[in-house]
Structures are given as C-alpha cells and as structure tokens.
Amino acid sequence: MPRGSKELLGRLCNVDGPSGFEDSVRSLMRELMEGYVDELEMDKLGTLVGIKRGKNDQPRVMLAAHMDEIGFMVRYITKEGFLRFTPLGGWMDQLILGQRVIIKTRRGDVLGVIGCKPPHIIPSEERKKLVERKEMFIDVGVKSEEEVANLGIRIGDPIVPYGPFEEIAGGKAYMGKGFDDRVGCALMVKILEEIGDDHPNTIYATATVQEEVGLRGAQTSAHLVKPDVAIALEVAIAGDIPGVNPEEAQAKLGEGPVICLFDVSLIPNLRLRDLFMDTAKELGMKYQVEIMEGGATDAGRIHLYAEGVPSIVIGVATRHIHSPIGILSAEDFENTKNLLIAVLKKLDSQTAASLHPS
Ligand SMILES: [Zn+2]
Numbered sequence: 001m002p003r004g005s006k007e008l009l010g011r012l013c014n015v016d017g018p019s020g021f022e023d024s025v026r027s028l029m030r031e032l033m034e035g036y037v038d039e040l041e042m043d044k045l046g047t048l049v050g051i052k053r054g055k056n057d058q059p060r061v062m063l064a065a066h067m068d069e070i071g072f073m074v075r076y077i078t079k080e081g082f083l084r085f086t087p088l089g090g091w092m093d094q095l096i097l098g099q100r101v102i103i104k105t106r107r108g109d110v111l112g113v114i115g116c117k118p119p120h121i122i123p124s125e126e127r128k129k130l131v132e133r134k135e136m137f138i139d140v141g142v143k144s145e146e147e148v149a150n151l152g153i154r155i156g157d158p159i160v161p162y163g164p165f166e167e168i169a170g171g172k173a174y175m176g177k178g179f180d181d182r183v184g185c186a187l188m189v190k191i192l193e194e195i196g197d198d199h200p201n202t203i204y205a206t207a208t209v210q211e212e213v214g215l216r217g218a219q220t221s222a223h224l225v226k227p228d229v230a231i232a233l234e235v236a237i238a239g240d241i242p243g244v245n246p247e248e249a250q251a252k253l254g255e256g257p258v259i260c261l262f263d264v265s266l267i268p269n270l271r272l273r274d275l276f277m278d279t280a281k282e283l284g285m286k287y288q289v290e291i292m293e294g295g296a297t298d299a300g301r302i303h304l305y306a307e308g309v310p311s312i313v314i315g316v317a318t319r320h321i322h323s324p325i326g327i328l329s330a331e332d333f334e335n336t337k338n339l340l341i342a343v344l345k346k347l348d349s350q351t352a353a354s355l356h357p358s
Pocket residue numbers: 066180181211234235
C-alpha cells in the first residue's frame with residue numbers, strides 16, 4: 001500500500017549510510033521498491049536498480065538518487081579515549097562543532113559529541129578564530145583507549161550526524177539529516193508507487209552509492225542500466241536564508257521543483273530541460289531554476305556513459321545543505337514528484353529520440 005510522503009521520507013532519513021557504508025539504506029530501499037518493480041538488480045559496488053516495465057522496453061529511463069549521506073570516519077583513537085575523524089563528503093568545519101554524532105560500530109550505535117577546548121580557557125583574541133576540524137575530537141564519555149574499544153569502536157568505523165526526522169512549521173516543512181539525498185530516494189519510491197503501468201518506457205530506479213565522494217556508483221551503474229535518458233533526483237540549494245543574495249542562489253522553499261541549469265559536472269540536455277519547463281506549465285505548477293557554480297551530481301557522470309546520455313537534475317529546494325540538519329517544504333516534495341511523473345508519462349521512444357542534437 002502506498003505510504004504517505006512524510007512517513008517515507010522520515011524512514012529514509014532516519015537510517016544511516018555515509019559514503020561507502022550504505023548497507024542499511026540499501027536494505028530499506030530494497031524493501032520499499034519490492035512490489036512496485038519487476039526486477040531488482042545490483043552492481044558490484046552496491047548500487048541498487050529497480051526495473052519497472054511500462055508499455056515499452058525502450059527508452060530506458062534512468063532515475064538516479066544517491067543513498068549515501070555526508071558523514072565521517074574514525075581516523076584515530078587517543079590514549080585518553082577521544083576520537084579524531086576524517087570527513088566522508090564535503091563539510092564546512094564550523095558547522096559540525098558541538099553537534100551530536102552516532103558512531104556505527106559492529107556492536108551497535110554509540111552516541112558522541114564533537115568538541116573542542118571550552119571558550120573559558122581560550123584567550124579572547126583566539127576565540128574569534130574558526131576552529132578547524134583537525135583540532136576537534138569526538139567525546140563518547142570515556143577516559144581511555146581501552147574503554148573506547150570496549151564500546152566496540154574501531155578505526156574506520158563510519159560516523160553520521162544525530163538528527164531525528166521531524167515535521168515542523170505546522171506540517172508545512174520537514175527537518176532532518178541526510179536530505180541529500182534521501183529526498184531523491186523518497187521521490188523515486190513515490191514515483192514507482194504512483195505511476196502505475198501507464199508509462200511508455202522502462203524505468204530504472206537507481207539508488208547509487210558513494211556520490212558524495214566522487215559520483216562513483218553513478219559511473220558503475222550506468223553500465224548496468226545502459227540508459228537512453230537520465231534524470232538525477234536531488235536536493236537544490238535554497239537561498240532564502242539571511243545573508244544569501246538571490247544572485248547567488250535563487251531557489252526558495254515552497255516555490256516549486258528546481259530545474260538545474262548548470263553545475264560543474266553537467267549542462268543538462270536542453271530539450272529535456274524544455275520538456276520539464278513545458279510540462280510544469282501544463283500542470284499549472286510553479287518551478288524554479290538553479291545555477292550551481294560549486295558541486296556535482298550523479299548526472300554529471302551518467303551523461304558521459306557510452307556515446308552520451310541526455311540528462312538533467314531535478315531538485316527539491318533545501319535549506320542548510322551539507323550541514324547536519326536540513327529543512328525543506330512538504331509541498332515542494334509533492335510537486336516535484338508530480339512533475340516527474342508527468343514527464344515520465346511523456347517519455348516515449350519518439351520523445352527520447354527527439355532529445356538528441358539534430
Ligand atoms: Zn546529493
């Protein structure tokens with residue numbers, strides 16, 4: 001039975017899977033896609049592909065959402081029982097200080113906090129300086145290396161932010177960790193649940209691994225899917241926060257799906273871009289655009305597969321991307337899903353062939 005978007009997004013965000021450690025996300029995605037796809041396949045790095053046949057085998061439409069979230073890895077354990085850590089994906093150091101984190105050990109979860117010297121013992125001039133990650137440590141409340149080992153913590157264990165999913169703003173918005181890119185995973189599952197059999201193509205719902213460390217799962221899974229068209233489902237940068245100018249980031253919460261026009265890895269297929277814009281207009285739906293001068297997505301790798309694949313990135317505007325906790329609009333999630341379903345219903349062989357440059 002189809003689930004509500006809130007429940008689905010909540011379940012997906014509350015499982016932990018930093019890059020290279022996507023197992024529990026993959027198990028959940030397998031469970032969520034089963035029953036809505038004809039087949040499930042996996043590549044050798046762990047990217048999961050749910051194949052849903054519509055009226056035709058062609059075109060092969062690849063939806064890509066990455067399962068991994070940004071996190072850390074235990075790098076070193078001090079004699080006094082503190083953990084030094086390495087980032088998995090792109091973090092800004094000042095966003096992590098004071099945050100609670102979960103260390104995923106073979107014996108279960110261990111809660112810790114990212115700390116540094118308290119302000120009282122730092123000279124006042126130095127207090128203004130940013131604390132760098134290398135000076136920070138994770139405190140799990142013990143006093144020795146042995147006690148750390150007794151908790152089951154080993155060097156190489158993954159670490160994620162602690163941030164249970166919540167509905168906020170009277171139901172208008174959601175707050176949680178890992179929106180990048182469990183939002184894409186949730187969109188993909190909702191599409192499979194709601195699209196029915198009336199789509200003139202075959203959908204390859206691809207839940208990729210290791211996007212945040214270099215689009216690695218996208219590269220390998222494209223060989224499995226052999227896509228004719230690709231759509232990456234992502235978060236987009238919401239610029240409606242203090243200090244951000246619309247010239248830097250123009251998307252806002254509640255203003256509709258975001259069509260990405262540029263990132264450092266992809267210039268989208270222009271006809272596919274127009275198909276999304278025209279379809280939004282037909283649906284009477286607002287949409288937004290994004291030009292992202294930093295950052296890349298799975299589509300950046302997929303569109304270079306074989307002789308090239310017409311590709312695009314569609315996102316949900318999200319505040320505080322690549323920080324421990326994000327915020328997004330419930331309405332944007334629904335509209336983005338509806339726009340994607342409408343475009344997927346149009347993507348027949350003729351439309352797919354018309355995307356190629358003439
Ligand atoms: Zn992402």
